[in-house]
Amino acid sequence: MSTADEQKPKYEFHYVLQCPCGETLTGLTEDEIVEVSFAHLGEKHPDMAYEREHILFMAQRLIKPPDA
Ligand SMILES: [Zn+2]
Numbered sequence: 001m002s003t004a005d006e007q008k009p010k011y012e013f014h015y016v017l018q019c020p021c022g023e024t025l026t027g028l029t030e031d032e033i034v035e036v037s038f039a040h041l042g043e044k045h046p047d048m049a050y051e052r053e054h055i056l057f058m059a060q061r062l063i064k065p066p067d068a
Helices: 030-044 052-058
Strands: 013-018 024-027 060-063
Touching (some): 013 052, 024 030
Antiparallel strands (some): 013 024, 013 060
16 A cells, blocks of 8 residues: 555646636635626626626636646
């Protein structure tokens, strides 16, 4: 049996939401992408009423590029 490897994640993930207006919103956590999206919606699309669950539904969890 091999010794227990400390498996550190090779990749970090982040959340990416492609807004219909073309803006790409990113956050490192669910809370962050929701916060960033609310801020963007409030500024650019004040008439769009998205809730947290809508944002999380649309957001994709992607591998974060190494240099970011
Ligand atoms: Zn937008």
